[in-house]
Amino acid sequence: MLKLFNTLTGVKEPFESLEPKHVRMYVCGVTVYDYCHVGHARSALVFEVLRRHLERSGYAVTFVKNFTDVDDKIIGRAQQLEVSWEELTSKYIDAYHDDMHRLGIAHASREPKATDHMQDIVSLTDTLVRKGFAYQLNGDVYFQVDAYPAYGRLSKRRPEDLQAGARVEIDERKRHPMDFALWKHRKPGEPSWPSPWGPGRPGWHIECSAMSIKHLGETFDIHGGGMDLIFPHHENEIAQSCAATGKEFARYWVHNGFVQVNREKMSKSLGNFFTIREIFEKSNWSDFVTGEILRYFLLSTHYHSPLEFSDQGLHDAKQALDGFYDLFARLAEPGPASPQSEGRLLEALNDTGRSFDNGMDNDLNTPVALAELQMLRSEVNKSLSEGLSTQERRRARDAFRSLGAVLGLFQADGWEYTGKARSGSEEQSVAEIEAQIAERAEAKRRKDFKRADQIRHELSARGIILEDRSDGTSRWKR
Known part of the structure; x- marks a missing residue:
């Protein structure tokens, strides 16, 4: 209640x-x-x-x-x-x-x-x-x-x-x-x-x-x-x-x-405030802060307590969300199944749902709710390492999406979460990125490692990070 x-x-x-x-x-x-x-x-x-x-x-x-x-x-x-x-x-x-x-x-x-x-x-x-x-x-x-x-x-x-x-x-x-x-x-x-x-x-x-x-x-x-x-x-x-x-x-x-x-209330009268649009457009944080990152940061402290606005807090929120979206990318991949890990996953999903609701029922305790989601992330990562079927992977992703919806989190696909608005030649569509990754894969197949490295550097310069997997394919994020 x-x-x-x-x-x-x-x-x-x-x-x-x-x-x-x-x-x-x-x-x-x-x-x-x-x-x-x-x-x-x-x-x-x-x-x-x-x-x-x-x-x-x-x-x-x-x-x-x-x-x-x-x-x-x-x-x-x-x-x-x-x-x-x-x-x-x-x-x-x-x-x-x-x-x-x-x-x-x-x-x-x-x-x-x-x-x-x-x-x-x-x-x-x-x-x-x-x-x-x-x-x-x-x-x-x-x-x-x-x-x-x-x-x-x-x-x-x-x-x-x-x-x-x-x-x-x-x-x-x-x-x-x-x-x-x-x-x-x-x-x-x-x-x-x-x-x-x-x-x-x-x-x-x-x-x-x-x-x-x-x-x-x-x-x-x-x-x-x-x-x-x-x-x-x-x-x-x-x-x-x-x-x-x-x-x-x-x-x-x-x-x-x-x-x-600096332990003083943010207010216009004191002149120590940052407008929302400054965070996204003009400040030192505009290169990495998204709406979801700012939401996570604001929800990381109980609503009734003062919240200290800081660089470290925003970076911590980004790091936490990166961990979730890296997991979601892994859940989207096919993999072997393991009955033992699937049984443990179902138990973890049920326990997290109850604990999440209990935290929110306790005077809207969003830090507790976020901690429960972090523990679930750890459990799902363990289950993935042992093997999860496509159906169980989908069930795990749906659980994060359902609980996260209460906080306004985890609703994006990975590339949507990490994407920042860019202008001119810096903006790349998903299709363009994947075409370059395909070209790099072909270059590696031909053993043209110089061209493969060149494509990696080009993508990196545009904020695209590649993660090469053991099966020879690559996963990417902004």
């Missing part, structure tokens, strides 16, 4: 969905004013893997992940670049989808934008005003923290404690320093929408409450995001949503840890 660490209760709890075999999950998406960095990639990956594991466990999952497309940062960036906020947000939503595609991260079931839900936001804000949880100040509307006694239950701190060091909007008109904006009166040059309090735009927190309630209902199963969102964003979401509906908002609050550089 799946157990998840619930930030709200502070303990690991058995997961039970409100509806049998149907999970409703909301995850806070990105504010679209710039390219995504590796920290955003980790959060997106964690909750996609949670979705995949739930589906493997027999649940239907309605997964909602929003875009914040109106915000102070967006307005400021658009003014800086002298473009409209619509043009800016459209560009970075497209860029987000491109980055996720590179990582093999699928779209959520629904990906709402805040600007498409203005009526829902205004309606929710109006409910809070009418119920006495919010007040108006010259076109601005604030949530009154003192009116909600349970404020602080997610972050486990009282309002007076939270105030110290918090990012609080300074406005002497507010009744309490921790009161937060639900609606902001229009300023010159800013986008605005009509409301009972005059033209304006929403505050950040009310957007997610309105969108999650609209698409998942007043109470749903899982709310997720990075740990940096616990306060104030998620704390404020709970307060305004529960105050408006009189019901519990989300039952399980799941938060992923930070990606760090």
